[in-house]
Amino acid sequence: MSSDATGIHKLEDVVDLGKFLQARRARVNPDEVGLPADSRRRVPGLRREELALLAGVSVDYYTRLEQGRAKRPSDQVLDAVARALRLDETTRAHLHLLAGNTRRSPVQERTGVRPSLQTMLAAIDNFPALIMNHRQDVLASNRLARLLYGGFGWDLESGPNFVRLLFDEDSREFFPDWGAMCSHETVAQLRKMSALFPEDAEMTALIGELSVAHRDFAEMWARAEVKDCNIGWVRFDHPMVGLLQLYKDQFRVADGSGQMLVTLTAAPGTDGYEKLALLGAGA
Structure with a gap:
């Protein structure tokens, strides 16, 4: 794997505080924080000295923070930097996690799905549902989920990685x-999970692989966006039922495994509900 192409070649690069700060600093426009525009700027975003001024810390200290030479910065300093970077609550918490100032909840990946979850999944028969791990590998799915994604040629029973599938060239046709x-959901959630599972070599390999293979992924990862669970409307352009709009919910399994139940629903009487019924009946 080429580190020149991605900047990702070992575990530390995925959860590196300095790289994260640099990426977020590049996203802050000077005029957003009341600084005058300067046509002589050679890089996007704020300069280090400007960020330090806004955060109320010395330029030397902030430089050491980005270079990984400032050990265990205080919560007060991190909060000040977060404010200067205009981070939301989820991203601020991610910053504290990268700096080692937040105690990580015990996490341990499970290789399989608990029987009780399998039973619940099998009982859901009127809307698609699936179980994924923190890397977004599909661990289990119900009949309607397999029918829905099977229309795109995706075989959920083979345990594919959802992020790989989304960045396949054909996927653009399936999702308007x-x-x-x-950008704002899948990659941002992957970044959050990378900090919660910092020793996961498979996660690092996945991020590096996608960064090399897909320029879009590399650019989205470089934005350093962080998001918790992805909920909201998802639109599909399905070959069997046409445009289909479903509401996605994610439910984190409370056992530290990083697994989550994902459901795609539509209210009775809606176009989405009728099309799901049609999809299920046509199998």
């Missing part, structure tokens, strides 16, 4: 909102 869904 592909760009927003990948």
